[in-house]
Amino acid sequence: MAARTHSGMRGIAAVPSYVVMQPTTLCNLDCAYCYLPLRAADRRMPVEVAEAVAASVNPWAAAGRFSVVWHGGEPLAAGQEHLAALLAPFGPEVEHHVQTNATLIDDAWCAFFVEHGVRVSVSVDGPRERNAERVTRGGRAAYDRILAGVTALRRHGLPFSALAVVSRPGPGLATELYDYFLDLGCDVLGVNIEETEGVNTRSNARDAAAVTGFWAELVGAWRRDPRIHLREVEWSLRYAGAVLAGTAEELLPRRLDPIPTVAHDGSVVVLSPELAGFTHPRYGDFGSGNVLTTPLAEILAGAGRTPWVAEFLTGVEACRSSCPYFGFCGGGHAANRYFEQGRFDGTETEHCRNSKIRLLEGVLEHAREHQSPAV
Numbered sequence: 001m002a003a004r005t006h007s008g009m010r011g012i013a014a015v016p017s018y019v020v021m022q023p024t025t026l027c028n029l030d031c032a033y034c035y036l037p038l039r040a041a042d043r044r045m046p047v048e049v050a051e052a053v054a055a056s057v058n059p060w061a062a063a064g065r066f067s068v069v070w071h072g073g074e075p076l077a078a079g080q081e082h083l084a085a086l087l088a089p090f091g092p093e094v095e096h097h098v099q100t101n102a103t104l105i106d107d108a109w110c111a112f113f114v115e116h117g118v119r120v121s122v123s124v125d126g127p128r129e130r131n132a133e134r135v136t137r138g139g140r141a142a143y144d145r146i147l148a149g150v151t152a153l154r155r156h157g158l159p160f161s162a163l164a165v166v167s168r169p170g171p172g173l174a175t176e177l178y179d180y181f182l183d184l185g186c187d188v189l190g191v192n193i194e195e196t197e198g199v200n201t202r203s204n205a206r207d208a209a210a211v212t213g214f215w216a217e218l219v220g221a222w223r224r225d226p227r228i229h230l231r232e233v234e235w236s237l238r239y240a241g242a243v244l245a246g247t248a249e250e251l252l253p254r255r256l257d258p259i260p261t262v263a264h265d266g267s268v269v270v271l272s273p274e275l276a277g278f279t280h281p282r283y284g285d286f287g288s289g290n291v292l293t294t295p296l297a298e299i300l301a302g303a304g305r306t307p308w309v310a311e312f313l314t315g316v317e318a319c320r321s322s323c324p325y326f327g328f329c330g331g332g333h334a335a336n337r338y339f340e341q342g343r344f345d346g347t348e349t350e351h352c353r354n355s356k357i358r359l360l361e362g363v364l365e366h367a368r369e370h371q372s373p374a375v
């Protein structure tokens with residue numbers, strides 16, 4: 001099923017499909033697996049940074065669907081007044097999203113989301129006992145506060161997505177998680193196997209059969225009640241369908257989406273939000289420019305010349321010529337290469353094994369076991 005492909009994308013697109021913005025570096029939680037280096041500091045994005053980004057984004061949004069994802073830190077820790085001031089420069093066509101730990105969501109925040117048309121994605125790892133890594137700065141479990149935030153969203157009838165991190169995949173977990181998220185009421189679910197990134201240096205090497213089995217079980221749980229859009233499974237099924245139809249090579253975009261992350265101070269890191277805030281003797285601060293001095297559109301047009309990005313593109317070409325999963329994966333994951341291998345031109349990482357290769361193998365395992373014509 002993992003069709004070898006030799007064409008597909010080359011280089012980086014000049015126009016992204018979304019921009020990630022960091023309204024504050026601060027997070028009110030201190031999760032054990034978090035990659036953010038400055039999450040204890042409250043460095044807020046000045047409104048001038050949002051105005052500069054909006055100058056490039058508004059024309060893109062007028063020409064087609066475009067999102068701004070307010071990430072963090074914890075974006076709601078910036079406060080409603082400041083977040084509203086950061087949203088103000090963006091035109092009405094721009095879709096706004098927040099990725100939040102939900103602990104600060106109350107009735108007032110729900111009213112804010114409605115007023116500003118903000119879509120909400122909540123980070124929660126499953127039932128209470130699965131959230132042991134999600135703790136406050138004082139080390140106390142955050143689960144009750146997360147649930148209170150989600151309850152507020154539901155009380156206001158606001159649809160929301162969920163993002164779960166799985167640290168120890170094993171039998172039974174996928175079914176437990178899927179049933180939990182059905183009850184929680186999210187309409188979209190993304191599942192990440194824990195990654196070695198940023199200041200999280202814990203190894204993400206996992207038993208291959210356990211990870212493949214986790215994904216296979218998740219497909220089974222989803223197929224029994226597919227009310228949730230399950231991000232990873234839907235990607236896989238779309239790819240499997242395209243391989244069977246002989247159209248897999250059309251699935252990858254022609255060029256990598258640059259996915260710029262604009263940090264609190266206006267500096268721009270492309271492709272991997274996880275690199276923002278780090279420095280390296282050879283790669284510097286990984287930045288491609290600063291929106292306070294150069295328009296975002298201009299920064300992205302030259303992003304391919306950023307030294308680490310050029311090295312990464314060499315790695316993507318190595319993936320293209322060596323990996324049978326390239327047609328599905330596209331060879332992304334710059335930050336995973338760097339944090340696992342110390343450089344950008346390698347190929348297979350533990351992350352791509354867990355989240356691409358074994359995902360596809362898991363979908364196939366499920367199909368083999370169930371002999372289903374649907375997959």
Ligand code: SF4
Binds near residue numbers: 325
């Ligand atoms: S990142 Fe990993 S799965 Fe993706 S194309 Fe490269 S080697 Fe293959």
